[in-house]
Amino acid sequence: MGKEIILSPSLLSVDFAHIADGIKELDRAEVPALHLDVMDGAFVPNISFGAPVIKCLRKETNMIFDVHLMVEEPVRYIDDFKKAGADWVTVHAECCKHLHRTITAIKEAGMKAGVALNPATPVSVIDYVLDEVDMVLVMSVNPGFGGQSFIPSSLRKIVEVRKLIDERNLDVRIEVDGGVNLKNVGEVIKSGADVIVAGSAVFNGDIYENSTKFMEKFRERGSDGAER
Ligand SMILES: O=C(CO)[C@@H](O)[C@H](O)COP(=O)(O)O
Numbered sequence: 677m678g679k680e681i682i683l684s685p686s687l688l689s690v691d692f693a694h695i696a697d698g699i700k701e702l703d704r705a706e707v708p709a710l711h712l713d714v715m716d717g718a719f720v721p722n723i724s725f726g727a728p729v730i731k732c733l734r735k736e737t738n739m740i741f742d743v744h745l746m747v748e749e750p751v752r753y754i755d756d757f758k759k760a761g762a763d764w765v766t767v768h769a770e771c772c773k774h775l776h777r778t779i780t781a782i783k784e785a786g787m788k789a790g791v792a793l794n795p796a797t798p799v800s801v802i803d804y805v806l807d808e809v810d811m812v813l814v815m816s817v818n819p820g821f822g823g824q825s826f827i828p829s830s831l832r833k834i835v836e837v838r839k840l841i842d843e844r845n846l847d848v849r850i851e852v853d854g855g856v857n858l859k860n861v862g863e864v865i866k867s868g869a870d871v872i873v874a875g876s877a878v879f880n881g882d883i884y885e886n887s888t889k890f891m892e893k894f895r896e897r898g899s900d901g902a903e904r
């Protein structure tokens with residue numbers, strides 16, 4: 677029996693003039709996690725928000741704070757995100773000169789550590805750190821923006837990561853991020869993902885209704901053969 681599937685809506689697609697209202701809707705729907713995309717304008721073309729904003733949001737909800745750092749050399753900011761209230765911190769393998777050291781620093785700070793892979797990055801890059809991480813984030817779009825289309829080859833990558841995790845009998849989650857919607861989420865779960873990020877698919881429209889539909893789909897997953 678697989679793990680419970682977690683919905684982690686990406687706040688990047690919220691109406692930033694009404695962030696607290698958006699978070700209230702997610703809480704009302706009992707969404708377990710909130711995906712927070714931190715972008716530095718260097719690794720990715722976009723600039724979003726950082727630890728000071730996350731610290732303010734921490735007062736609004738008890739949801740798991742799932743922080744996705746799209747930042748060069750993120751090891752410089754681990755303590756800032758810990759102090760801001762992050763629970764999970766995911767760094768890009770492409771951003772770390774010393775990936776193992778960065779993962780160790782996240783765990784020593786008392787947070788769960790994730791490693792993210794861009795669509796063009798092979799799974800082999802994480803071979804020697806897989807035993808150290810709590811989560812692998814498979815990017816299913818090129819990072820930087822919400823609202824992009826899911827890249828189909830990501831499914832093959834999810835299957836590959838799942839195989840490695842299961843072969844080694846590891847307790848590692850697979851998060852999938854980018855272009856996930858109610859139509860393709862079944863396939864994403866079937867491939868082996870157990871943390872689902874959805875930005876535009878949750879925040880474009882009725883936030884409560886959209887997130888509830890995702891979570892209902894997760895509960896039904898046994899009936900479509902997607903349960904692992
Ligand atoms: O990390 C990123 C983009 O870089 C994501 O978290 C997106 O913000 C997800 O948004 P959708 O693709 O679901 O609209």
Ligand SMILES: [Co+2]
Nearest residue numbers: 686713744853
């Ligand atoms: Co993200």
